[in-house]
Amino acid sequence: MSAASKQVTHVEVPRDGVRIRCQGVSKYYRRTAxxxxxxLEVRDGTMLGLIGPGAAGKSLLVKIICGLVAPDEGHVFIDDIDVTRLRERELQALRMRLGMVFQNYALFDFMNVGENIALPLRMEGRSSETSIRNRVAEVLEQVALPGIQDKMPRELSGGMKKRVSFVRAVVRRPPIVIYDDPTGxxxxxxxxxxxxxxxxxxxxGTTSITISHDLDGIRPLCDQWLLIEHGKTLFSGDTSAIDQCETPYVRQFWRGEPA
Amino acid sequence: MSAHPPHKPNVLELFLAALGSPFVIVGEQFREIFKVFGLTVQYALHGRRRWKEVWLQAYRIGNESLVFIVCVAGSLGVTLVYQAGLQAERIIGDLTPLGGLYLQILLREFGPTITALMISTRVGTGIAAEIGSMVVTEQVDALQMSGAHPVEYLVVPRFWASVVMVFCLTCVSVLVSWLAGLLTALLAFGVSPYTFATLSFVIPGDVILLLMKTTAYGIAIPIVAGASGLSAHGGSEGVGWATTQSVVNCSLAVLFLDVLLSGFGYLVLLR
Structure with a gap:
């Protein structure tokens, strides 16, 4: 591991407690923003609810946060490290601190469940094969799916795939986790x-961003909210602020009222 | 939604844009191929060694292509020797040099190039479709989130397997074509098989050229196909586009390398 990669993996929680910070992030496709x-800002140990209608840019925003997509403008900081300036090797090192549950599971269809979950640990390169096997069994037990290591993803139901995708994201015990529509x-x-x-x-104590359309489900979990529509921020604030927000669209979306 | 240009295009992008959108697309594909090439070399030399995966890919590229290559090489041998025999019989009337010259052209040109074109269609499309479908189902993103680089994890094992197996399949292809040619010459023209068992027309430069070509094709096919797969976007339509792009680009890469290496061979090795 290079010196830069080591610096990226061994960072402390910033003094101001903000683990994820986006500043003026813009992305254009064919000149359209x-x-x-x-x-946005997500403080240590809190959960941000990223909400909005379909095709608002929510999934794109979390991919930019993880360094999977480069923004055209703006900066993303994770633990005060500017993700947009990192090289690929440094990004790989930084992603060891992140976990992500994908909207459509994104399980590797050429690997069985055990190999899917073990991959992040193998890539980390710190654990023996025995401890990896034990950890995989342990996390599957935690999500009530014991003994399915040898099954292929195509043999699982949607709910099982989601839970496998969840444990793959958290198997390394990352301090930051992104959930992209975990209950869709x-x-x-x-x-x-x-x-x-x-x-x-x-x-x-995990810091997280959750994208979900199930507002009733995530309402008790999230501390902060960001509502975006067509890529623009319509609301940013905590639960009491969104409860009291008088903007018609925000009220309508938050309360699930018909147009 | 606001509208802004995402970035200022550089001189090359402006030049390609002035030529027309097909040139912009070709320019983007070249950029992607060279990017994947650079990363493949980097990870092949300094990345993790996953020999089990290399073995698996070698089996897929080699063993699973064997019947296809044997069929193509066999029919090529029959057709080439029959047509060459007809012409030689009519023009010079002597078929004794047929076997030696046929072996020479097999080693220099047809063996490596036709085999590589077949592997481009059989294996290149497989690589592009597999990687392309992983891209559109976010598996490549998940791979990156797991700490792996897609080129290191998906392209590099195929690269090592392809370098070895293109050479092995070319050897099989040359042998089968030669045997098919020998039998055709014997049955169609009554040419003695002993005239095929001569190396009098083959020089060391032919073998060096074959080695150079098989290595270059073995490197090019997984990289070009991998680049096509990694540039897939959208849904199943994107995978189809990547697969088609892979066939076209791999075939063009093989033919371009053939011209380049043959030119080098005739100027340097075969004088």
Missing amino acids: VLDAVD GLDPVTSAKIFRLLSDMKAQ
Whole structure:
């Protein structure tokens, strides 16, 4: 590991407590802004609810935060490190501190469940094969899916895939986790199980951003909210502020009222 | 939504834009291919060694292409020797040099290049489709979030496997074409098989040229196909686009390298 990569992996929580900060993040596709000067801050141990209608740019914003997509303007800081200025090797090192649950599971279809979950640990290169196997069994047990290591992703139901995707994201115990629509397309019982997992992660001190359309489910979990529409920030603030917000669209979206 | 230009284009981008959108697309593809090439060399030399995956890819590229290559090489041998025999019989009337010259042209040109073109269609499309579908289903993003680089994890094992297996398949292809040619010459023209078992027309430069070509093709195919797959976007339509792009680009890369290396060979090795 290079000196720069070591610096990226061994960072402390910033003094102001802000672990994720976006400043004026914009992204254009064919001269059209799909994200327009978005700002956000997520403090240590808190959860930000990133909400908005479909195609608002929510998933794009979290991909920019993780360094998967480069913004055209603006900066993203994770633990005071400017993600937009990192080289690929440094980004790889930084991502060891991040976990992400993808909207459509994104399980590797050529690997079984055990290999899917073990990959982040193998890439980290710190654990023996025995401890990796034990950790995989342990996290599967935690999400009530014991003994499914040898199954292929195609053999799992949607809820099981989501939980496997969840444990793959948190198996390294990252301090920052991004959840992109963790309950999308799931039945209420499975959704409740996922929200319980999110709640457990928050209780363990994880800093997170959650994209969800299930406002009832994430309302008790999130401390801060960012509502975007067509790439523009419509609301940013805490739960009491969004409760009292008088902007018609924000009120309508937050309360689920028809137009 | 506001509208702004995302960035100022550089001189090359402006030049390509002035030529027309097809040139812009070609320029983007060249840039992607050279980027993947650079990363592949970097990770092949300094990345993690995943020999188990290299073995698996070698099996897929080599063993699973064997029947296809044998069929193509066999029919090529039959057709080439039959047509060459007809012409030689009509023009010079002597078919004794046919076998030796046929072996020479197999080693210099047809063996490596036709095999590489076949591998481009059989293997290149597979690589592009596999990586392309991983891109559009966010598996490549998940790979990056796991701490792996997609070029290191997906392209480098295919690169090592391809370098070895293109050479092995070319050897098989040359052997099968030669045997098919020998049988065709014997059955169609009554040419003695002993005239095929001569190395009198083959010089060391032919073998060096074959080695150079197989290595260059082995490097080019996974890189060009990988670059096509990694530039896939959208949904299944994007995967289809990447696959088509892979066939076209791999074939063009093989033919371009053939012209380049043949030129070098005739100027330096075969004088």
